[in-house]
Amino acid sequence: MKPDSKDFLLGQIRGGGTLTGGQQLKLCLMLSYPAIIAQLSSVLMQYIDTSMVGHLGAAAGASIGLVSTCMWLLMGFCGACGSGFSVQVAHLIGANDFKNARVVLRQGLLTSLLFSGCIAFLGMAIAVPLPHWLGGTPEIIPDATKYFFIVSACIPFMMIDWICASMLQVSGNMKVPSYLNIGMCVMDVCFNYLFIYVLDLGVMGAALGTGLAEFITAMAMLYFVAVRSPELNLLQDKGSFRPTEIVIRKAAGIGGPMALQHILIRGGYIAATIIVAPLGTIAIAANSFAVTAESFCYMPGYGIADAATALVGQSVGAGRKELAKRFAWINTVMGMTIMTVLGGLMFAFAPQLMQMLTPDAEVIGLGARVLRIEAFAETAYAASIVAYGAFVGAGDTKWPSVMNFTSMWLVRIIPAIFLVKVYGLVGFWIAMAVELTFRGTTFLVRLARGKWLDK
Numbered sequence: 001m002k003p004d005s006k007d008f009l010l011g012q013i014r015g016g017g018t019l020t021g022g023q024q025l026k027l028c029l030m031l032s033y034p035a036i037i038a039q040l041s042s043v044l045m046q047y048i049d050t051s052m053v054g055h056l057g058a059a060a061g062a063s064i065g066l067v068s069t070c071m072w073l074l075m076g077f078c079g080a081c082g083s084g085f086s087v088q089v090a091h092l093i094g095a096n097d098f099k100n101a102r103v104v105l106r107q108g109l110l111t112s113l114l115f116s117g118c119i120a121f122l123g124m125a126i127a128v129p130l131p132h133w134l135g136g137t138p139e140i141i142p143d144a145t146k147y148f149f150i151v152s153a154c155i156p157f158m159m160i161d162w163i164c165a166s167m168l169q170v171s172g173n174m175k176v177p178s179y180l181n182i183g184m185c186v187m188d189v190c191f192n193y194l195f196i197y198v199l200d201l202g203v204m205g206a207a208l209g210t211g212l213a214e215f216i217t218a219m220a221m222l223y224f225v226a227v228r229s230p231e232l233n234l235l236q237d238k239g240s241f242r243p244t245e246i247v248i249r250k251a252a253g254i255g256g257p258m259a260l261q262h263i264l265i266r267g268g269y270i271a272a273t274i275i276v277a278p279l280g281t282i283a284i285a286a287n288s289f290a291v292t293a294e295s296f297c298y299m300p301g302y303g304i305a306d307a308a309t310a311l312v313g314q315s316v317g318a319g320r321k322e323l324a325k326r327f328a329w330i331n332t333v334m335g336m337t338i339m340t341v342l343g344g345l346m347f348a349f350a351p352q353l354m355q356m357l358t359p360d361a362e363v364i365g366l367g368a369r370v371l372r373i374e375a376f377a378e379t380a381y382a383a384s385i386v387a388y389g390a391f392v393g394a395g396d397t398k399w400p401s402v403m404n405f406t407s408m409w410l411v412r413i414i415p416a417i418f419l420v421k422v423y424g425l426v427g428f429w430i431a432m433a434v435e436l437t438f439r440g441t442t443f444l445v446r447l448a449r450g451k452w453l454d455k
Contacts, residue, residue: 006030010172013314014096028330031174035303038178041185052196053206054358058285060203063143065288066136069269074123076262081115082163084255090170094317098231110241116159123152135277143203154211157218164221170310171231176224184217261401268408283425286366293353297342301382304335305389312393321453328390335386336379343378370429377433380440387443396452407439
């Protein structure tokens with residue numbers, strides 16, 4: 001094993017070995033770049049996906065934009081559930097306790113599958129009334145209903161994909177989840193073209209294409225974590241998938257605050273949808289497409305956050321809190337640097353980014369305007385994304401969740417209600433930019449104080 005290879009450096013964390021500053025930075029880069037590439041491929045998929053729908057007309061784009069925040073809410077529950085188990089696995093791997101890591105993996109797979117099934121049923125049950133609740137116009141309600149129903153039905157596939165990818169990532173394997181997710185993006189584009197254009201299913205075809213790509217990827221991800229992973233291969237020993245009190249209690253302690261945060265934060269996004277909906281189809285479409293365009297900036301931050309969760313989690317499991325703190329800062333600064341550069345590019349090429357998603361001139365103009373406002377918040381947004389990933393790796397989810405909720409509702413939603421009345425959609429994005437700057441600043445303060453390591 002080479003002295004500077006990823007496996008050697010991870011072994012140094014688990015075995016109490018010394019890591020120089022250069023080796024720490026190199027390890028952060030090694031774990032970050034596959035995740036960043038996967039996130040960027042996901043962004044490209046979203047661009048192509050959204051462009052396919054966008055070329056069906058502004059109403060088609062608005063129908064997906066109307067219900068997308070509720071979709072994020074349901075999937076957020078699944079993410080919180082999965083994190084409750086993956087963080088435990090990260091700590092156990094850091095402590096070289098691979099057998100118990102597999103015990104948690106088994107219980108996490110079964111619990112997550114059952115939980116996601118309940119979430120999927122809930123989504124399908126509310127698919128018909130939801131667009132009406134959100135204030136959708138008659139022209140977009142039918143497509144919004146079909147899209148939400150199909151995507152809700154596919155949530156268990158998304159859950160398997162997500163928890164297996166997360167388990168591989170916290171074990172230090174970033175490449176396999178990244179490559180599989182890149183493959184999913186390619187499949188999604190191909191399937192969407194088939195269902196949207198060849199079979200002429202429109203918006204419903206976009207949901208079917210995404211669902212099929214998720215299913216294939218989930219099965220591949222499950223194979224790699226349960227059969228091919230050196231640390232987590234379930235064939236190495238026999239064990240029960242039946243949940244135990246101690247594992248579930250720990251998962252609830254980690255994932256519970258995250259789930260509550262998602263209810264409140266995603267509730268904020270739903271409130272934002274309700275605030276924007278009365279502005280009309282053009283505003284709804286511009287808002288939806290601008291969010292997709294902005295993902296060009298912030299999705300790499302989530303890739304770096306995944307690396308931060310893995311490195312901090314293993315360092316905490318190995319009892320090396322100072323090393324965990326250094327990894328947290330290296331990743332956070334890295335994320336802030338990358339997203340600052342990408343924010344500058346978004347400001348410069350905002351009209352071109354919108355033109356990739358829709359041919360509608362009004363939507364392009366309004367979307368480019370709000371993107372240029374948001375560009376100034378990308379640096380602080382990066383701090384909140386990556387620092388939160390570090391906090392999750394340490395099992396510190398309660399106070400960061402409170403901070404996210406407070407920032408969303410008090411600094412974004414309430415001011416947006418008044419700003420929208422004066423400035424329209426621009427007013428909403430002004431509130432969003434101010435809130436993200438505030439949130440990032442508070443996360444940096446918590447990161448510097450170090451209380452997140454007290455867990």
